[in-house]
Amino acid sequence: GDSVTQMEGPVTLSEEAFLTINCTYTATGYPSLFWYVQYPGEGLQLLLKATKADDKGSNKGFEATYRKETTSFHLEKGSVQVSDSAVYFCALSVSGNNRLAFGKGNQVVVIP
Amino acid sequence: NAGVTQTPKFQVLKTGQSMTLQCAQDMNHEYMSWYRQDPGMGLRLIHYSVGAGITDQGEVPNGYNVSRSTTEDFPLRLLSAAPSQTSVYFCASSLLWGLSGANVLTFGAGSRLTVL
Numbered sequence: 001g002d003s004v005t006q007m008e009g010p011v012t013l014s015e016e017a018f019l020t021i022n023c024t025y026t027a028t029g030y031p032s033l034f035w036y037v038q039y040p041g042e043g044l045q046l047l048l049k050a051t052k053a054d055d056k057g058s059n060k061g062f063e064a065t066y067r068k069e070t071t072s073f074h075l076e077k078g079s080v081q082v083s084d085s086a087v088y089f090c091a092l093s094v095s096g097n098n099r100l101a102f103g104k105g106n107q108v109v110v111i112p
Numbered sequence: 113n114a115g116v117t118q119t120p121k122f123q124v125l126k127t128g129q130s131m132t133l134q135c136a137q138d139m140n141h142e143y144m145s146w147y148r149q150d151p152g153m154g155l156r157l158i159h160y161s162v163g164a165g166i167t168d169q170g171e172v173p174n175g176y177n178v179s180r181s182t183t184e185d186f187p188l189r190l191l192s193a194a195p196s197q198t199s200v201y202f203c204a205s206s207l208l209w210g211l212s213g214a215n216v217l218t219f220g221a222g223s224r225l226t227v228l
Contacts, residue, residue, distance in 0.1 A: 032215055043202055043219030089154065093215045098162060099170065100217060104154035
């Protein structure tokens with residue numbers, strides 16, 4: 001079935017460091033790909049999305065490129081801030097499926 | 113502009129008790145869904161609905177019931193709570209898949225349930 005795999009474990013880094021969170025997917029059709037972010041005590045909210053191969057989603061300094069050849073959608077930010085501390089979820093949906101499959105999430109902690 | 117409203121925010125139950133988690137949205141979204149979030153498991157889909165009178169099972173439906181009598185409301189019922197249902201529950205809604213702007217879920221703030 002359709003699924004998303006995120007890198008294991010929390011990510012701890014210093015302010016202004018470069019952030020990468022890996023996401024790979026398995027899908028039977030042509031999925032749309034998403035990154036959602038969950039700030040402490042809140043529900044998830046959309047960070048960015050891409051709907052076809054080679055699309056780049058971007059928002060708040062975060063970027064991710066839909067790579068069909070490597071079935072990946074890695075999230076990157078060039079210079080993180082303390083306010084970026086949150087849990088980040090990669091997700092996919094396949095047209096007509098009515099379901100969004102989430103990865104397990106990555107806790108990101110940015111230290112001043 | 114309330115978005116997705118979930119109640120209660122916190123609930124403690126004893127094993128075998130029943131309860132309903134409420135979810136309401138004011139965005140006229142056809143699609144509504146319930147997820148549970150557990151440490152190390154991410155979000156798992158419990159049930160979803162594509163419109164009033166239509167519901168379907170997700171990945172982990174056992175022990176939960178849903179109904180969709182109106183477009184706005186999508187309650188989640190636990191008929192006989194078990195400790196394994198201790199979790200944080202999120203309701204989410206969107207336009208139907210395939211329409212412009214669809215697939216982007218709007219989430220509620222969550223309901224934290226503890227079953228003793």
